[in-house]
Amino acid sequence: MDGKYQYLTLIVGTVVTTYSVLRCLGYSRRSCLLPERKECIADLIGNTPMMKIRSLSKLTGCEIYAKLEMANPGGSAKDRTALAIIREYEDEGKLVPGRGDVVFEGTSGSTGISFAMLCNALGYTAHICVQSDTSAEKIALLESYGADVEKVKPASIVDPEQYVNAARAGAEALSADTTQANGVFADQFENDVNWRIHYETTGPEIYEQMNHDLDYFITGSGTGGTIAGIARYLKEQNPNISIILADPQGSGMFNRVRHGVMYDTVEKEGTRRRHQVDTIVEGIGLNRVTHNFLEGEDCIDDSQRVTDEQALKMARFLSSNDGLFVGASSSINAVAAARTALKARKGSKIVIIGCDSGARHLSKFWKEALKVDRHVSLEEILGNDKLIDNIIH
Ligand SMILES: Cc1ncc(COP(=O)(O)O)c(C=O)c1O
Numbered sequence: 313m314d315g316k317y318q319y320l321t322l323i324v325g326t327v328v329t330t331y332s333v334l335r336c337l338g339y340s341r342r343s344c345l346l347p348e349r350k351e352c353i354a355d356l357i358g359n360t361p362m363m364k365i366r367s368l369s370k371l372t373g374c375e376i377y378a379k380l381e382m383a384n385p386g387g388s389a390k391d392r393t394a395l396a397i398i399r400e401y402e403d404e405g406k407l408v409p410g411r412g413d414v415v416f417e418g419t420s421g422s423t424g425i426s427f428a429m430l431c432n433a434l435g436y437t438a439h440i441c442v443q444s445d446t447s448a449e450k451i452a453l454l455e456s457y458g459a460d461v462e463k464v465k466p467a468s469i470v471d472p473e474q475y476v477n478a479a480r481a482g483a484e485a486l487s488a489d490t491t492q493a494n495g496v497f498a499d500q501f502e503n504d505v506n507w508r509i510h511y512e513t514t515g516p517e518i519y520e521q522m523n524h525d526l527d528y529f530i531t532g533s534g535t536g537g538t539i540a541g542i543a544r545y546l547k548e549q550n551p552n553i554s555i556i557l558a559d560p561q562g563s564g565m566f567n568r569v570r571h572g573v574m575y576d577t578v579e580k581e582g583t584r585r586r587h588q589v590d591t592i593v594e595g596i597g598l599n600r601v602t603h604n605f606l607e608g609e610d611c612i613d614d615s616q617r618v619t620d621e622q623a624l625k626m627a628r629f630l631s632s633n634d635g636l637f638v639g640a641s642s643s644i645n646a647v648a649a650a651r652t653a654l655k656a657r658k659g660s661k662i663v664i665i666g667c668d669s670g671a672r673h674l675s676k677f678w679k680e681a682l683k684v685d686r687h688v689s690l691e692e693i694l695g696n697d698k699l700i701d702n703i704i705h
Contacts, residue, residue: 353433357384357391358513362521363666367633368646371690372653373704378636378646378666379518386426388668389514389538390419390500394426396509397498398434409435412493414460416483417441418476420534420594421450422668423500428457439495441478447594447676469600476501501535501602510541518542518663519549527656530556530616530648531665532596532641533565533605538665540608547611555608557615558648558664560623560640562590563597565605569615574601592620592677593640595667616648623647625693627670627677628684637670640677650690654702 350356360383368376381389398415401407407415414437415427424440431438438459442451443466454461462482467474472481479497486495500506518529529546533539543555559566564574591597598605627643630636638646645664653662670678691700 353385354395354430357386357395359517360384362518362663363636365630365634365636365646365649367629368650368653368690371703371705372650373658373702374653374656374660374662376646376649376653376662376664377522378642378664379514379521380666381514382638382642382666382669384426386422386429387672388422388426389510389665390423390426391430392509392513393500393506393535393537394423394430394498396505397500397503398427398430398436400505401496406494406496407436408494411435412437414439414483414486414493414495415498416479416486416495417498417500418474418479419500421446421454421672422595423498424454424459424461425450425457427498428454428459431459432457439479439482441475441482443475447673449672449674450594453672500537501604504603504607506535506537507540507544507604507607510538511545512541514538515542515545519546522661522663524549525661526553526663527660528554528556528649528652528662529664530558530652530662531645531667532558532560533598534596534641536598536602536605536608539612540604540606543608543611554613555611556648556652557612558596558644559615559617560591560593560597560644561617561619564599565597566615566617568601569609569612574599592680593623593644594673594677595639596641596644616651618644618647622693622695624677624681625684625688626650627681628686629688629690629693631670632686632688636666638666639668639670639673641665641667647693651694654694654700 361380363378363380365376365378384391407413415431416439417423417427418441421442427438440454440459441462441464444463445466451461462478464473464475464478483495483497486492529542531539539557546553557565557569568574623640623643626647627638630638630646649662649664690703694700
């Protein structure tokens with residue numbers, strides 16, 4: 313009896329002591345599950361969640377996951393790129409906090425928002441050149457952050473007033489005047505830092521979150537930084553992972569991947585409505601090859617073209633069935649994922665990027681998506697696709 317009592321006292325004593333020591337060290341059961349305290353908004357970037365898209369997984373017999381880059385503090389994967397570019401310029405001494413230095417960027421919006429957020433936090437000004445038809449929410453957000461916003465008409469890259477060229481010219485003009493602070497051109501399309509940050513962070517995160525077990529990675533290409541960095545990392549880990557580029561209508565990337573030629577039928581004289589890429593989708597699709605895309609092109613196995621109509625329907629479907637409220641580029645990725653899953657071995661694991669929230673696209677993309685019946689089916693999304701016979705009911 314004595315022995316038993318002593319044994320019990322020893323156990324209780326050990327538990328109480330361990331608990332007290334852990335409390336002193338700042339641990340508790342809850343705090344073990346909580347993310348660490350951070351010093352600044354830049355420290356919140358990365359380590360984004362991975363979420364199963366249950367509706368599409370159930371209907372296709374595969375496991376489809378979204379890496380929610382929209383959970384970054386600036387609302388997209390572009391936070392990673394913007395921070396990496398700022399750090400690079402700081403290391404080179406071209407950006408010094410508090411000196412009045414200005415970061416210039418030409419962007420479809422997301423990168424501008426990331427720069428606007430980070431410039432405020434790190435002691436710089438953001439000067440953002442956007443196309444005048446960029447969604448109103450993104451422009452309002454940029455203005456709310458206090459960025460200098462320059463709206464330019466949609467134009468071809470050969471036009472000096474095109475948004476990327478306008479940003480470069482702005483940085484050059486400010487830097488030429490040595491009496492003023494420095495201006496740097498972020499140059500996300502050609503800047504090598506862009507794909508590298510996805511190679512160093514987003515790729516490894518995906519691989520770890522999937523327990524080193526995935527069969528397909530699918531996303532679109534704007535600058536090409538996301539797909540190039542992640543594709544290169546994943547291929548190095550396992551060459552059997554298939555990398556698929558999801559491309560919107562009007563973009564030449566699909567043909568570039570499939571046939572080695574950057575071409576879209578809207579290139580035919582007189583058929584193109586919009587200057588850059590003829591789609592409602594913002595952020596992805598291009599008719600030129602960028603340095604960032606080239607850095608990963610040899611790792612891309614295939615491409616899927618997705619129409620605006622399919623993207624609108626898929627956005628409605630994901631919102632209604634999964635509570636996942638996404639913007640256009642994420643929706644394009646989800647259509648390509650569903651198609652891929654219907655052809656793939658059952659049980660295959662597919663990861664897409666959840667690029668940004670639908671809240672960024674209320675006045676343009678979601679205004680149209682709202683016209684879609686909220687009970688839209690996967691068959692209706694994929695249309696005449698022969699694959700619809702494989703949908704599981
Ligand atoms: C919403 C959105 N999705 C996807 C992308 C494509 O990312 P990347 O430029 O790395 O190809 C962008 C690029 O700006 C974007 O804004």
